[in-house]
Amino acid sequence: MAAATAVRPDATLRGAVDVAHAAAVDVAGSDAVGEHLGMEMVQDRLATHYFASASPAYRGWRWAVSVARIPRSKTVTVCETDLVPGEDSLLSPTWVPYSARLAPGDLGPGDVTPYLAEDPLLVAGFEATGEEDVDEVALWELGLGRPRVLSAEGRDAAAQRWYDGEHGPTSAVARKAPLPCSSCGFLVPMPGALRSVFGVCANAWSPSDGAVVSLDHGCGAHSEADLEGPEPERVTPPILDDDALDLS
Numbered sequence: 001m002a003a004a005t006a007v008r009p010d011a012t013l014r015g016a017v018d019v020a021h022a023a024a025v026d027v028a029g030s031d032a033v034g035e036h037l038g039m040e041m042v043q044d045r046l047a048t049h050y051f052a053s054a055s056p057a058y059r060g061w062r063w064a065v066s067v068a069r070i071p072r073s074k075t076v077t078v079c080e081t082d083l084v085p086g087e088d089s090l091l092s093p094t095w096v097p098y099s100a101r102l103a104p105g106d107l108g109p110g111d112v113t114p115y116l117a118e119d120p121l122l123v124a125g126f127e128a129t130g131e132e133d134v135d136e137v138a139l140w141e142l143g144l145g146r147p148r149v150l151s152a153e154g155r156d157a158a159a160q161r162w163y164d165g166e167h168g169p170t171s172a173v174a175r176k177a178p179l180p181c182s183s184c185g186f187l188v189p190m191p192g193a194l195r196s197v198f199g200v201c202a203n204a205w206s207p208s209d210g211a212v213v214s215l216d217h218g219c220g221a222h223s224e225a226d227l228e229g230p231e232p233e234r235v236t237p238p239i240l241d242d243d244a245l246d247l248s
Contacts, residue, residue, distance in 0.1 A: 013047040013067055014039055016076040020049035020065035023078040028055075033063055045069050046079075053083065060089035121154030159194060167201075167208050169216040177218025178225040185223035187213070 017036055024033045034052030041047050046068045053061040066079035085091055102113060124147065150158070162168065169175075181187050186203035189195050190212070197215060201208040206221040 007041040007043055010041060010045060010047060010069075012069055012074050013041070013045070013076060016047075016067050017049060019076050019078065020067055021051060023065050023081050024051050024063040027081045028053075028063065028083070031055075032058075037062060042066070045071065058083065058089075060086045062086050119148075119154075121151055121157060122148040123151040124148055155193070159197060162198060162212050163214050167211050167213045167217055169214055169218075171217070173207060173219050174217045177220060177222065179222045180216050180218045181213050181222075182215035183222075183224060184218075186221075187215075 017039075021033065021036065032053060032055045034054040037050040037052055039047055039049045046066065049065045049067065051063040051065070053059070053063060055061075062084055064082045064084045066081075067076050068079050069076050098114065107113065164170070166173075181199060181201065184203070186201060186206065187199040188202050189199045198212050199215060201211055201213050203209055203221050203223070206219050208217065208219060
């Protein structure tokens with residue numbers, strides 16, 4: 001691999017500070033162009049002069065003025081003038097596509113998520129997912145039902161999300177629960193591979209009612225939990241002392 005040829009210095013372009021400054025002033029105005037910050041050679045007979053931006057709205061930015069000359073000529077020509085960011089410039093956030101900006105919980109009435117043709121969390125409805133119940137339904141629905149079903153990766157992602165969420169074993173309500181959901185009469189077991197880890201809460205008094213809960217989740221509305229009753233109140237009767245002298 002041949003080494004890159006070094007760009008030769010150009011005294012004519014290096015000395016064209018006034019030409020470059022005038023070009024920047026012509027674009028931005030004299031109040032917006034600050035001191036000369038230096039020059040760099042881009043390639044033979046092409047260089048860029050940099051001037052500080054004096055505009056309060058563009059602190060740290062620089063005016064970049066490209067200048068050039070033709071071979072054997074001392075006439076300097078301005079190519080373009082741009083406002084470019086420096087190392088400490090305030091920049092706008094990197095643009096993120098709409099499909100990547102959405103987060104769980106952002107969807108409101110009337111909102112529609114973009115279609116992902118190659119979603120790794122889904123597979124075609126006729127493919128085997130490893131989930132016996134799902135595969136049986138898919139075969140029955142083939143050509144009639146859903147075009148795609150949850151893939152093994154999608155199932156694992158959902159399970160991990162549920163387990164780490166507020167209905168898993170690490171939530172505040174679960175850590176203070178008297179008993180786990182696995183022994184609660186209001187737990188509706190889930191079918192298929194998720195049955196060994198999750199169920200659905202059917203207790204109207206529970207904060208997890210209608211939600212998928214891990215078997216080691218729990219809350220104070222457990223069907224077998226109870227409050228310890230208070231000790232019965234005992235009133236000690238007064239003692240009558242007949243030998244006491246009443247001086248009143």
